[in-house]
Amino acid sequence: MTTEEETELYKAQTDIRHLKNTISALRDELDSQTANKTEAVQRAVADAHHEQLQLQDTVQALRDELEGMRTVMDDAVQKAKADAHGEIVQLTKTAQALRDELEKMRIAKDEEVQRVLAEGKQEAKTLIDTAQALRDELEKMKQEKEETVQRTKADGHGEALQLQRTVGELRDEMELMKYRYDEQRQEMERTFRDENQELRDTISTLREALEAKHAGK
Known part of the structure; x- marks a missing residue:
């Protein structure tokens, strides 16, 4: 070579x-990257699982809180219904008490009016009887006076004048009694009207108070 x-x-x-x-x-670099990627994937999976658990816990907590709020609201509604029912019962009792009181006052006023009317009728009858007695007495005196005048005409003009004055005085007294009777009758009528108006005013006031109670309800 x-x-x-x-x-x-x-x-x-x-x-x-x-x-x-x-x-x-x-x-080596590929193995390292693969290992890093696997670790990252596992970490991401773990994080996702942890987040899922947290979300599940949050959802459960929200469900529990919602259920608690529903229970509180149901209790509040039941209490409000109970309170409203109690108030309605109380208002009903108050209205009935006012009706009873109004009825008692009306009966008492009717009895008072009847009593006043009875007393007025009795007093009027007494006055009428008195006036009639005075008329009878006057008529009797007139007759006696005429008889006396006839019998004593010769006794002088002076005595006749005295008798005339006596008759005039009696007539004046009778007119005075008639005037007093008219005054008493008018006073009784005024008293009756005033008491009747007072009864109407009282009934109207109680009715307005009762209607105000119902309206406030």
């Missing part, structure tokens, strides 16, 4: 070693 051939052989062997080293280095 010549020197030139040996040189070529050495060069070829050197190139082969260099290529082997390059291939080995590339293989």
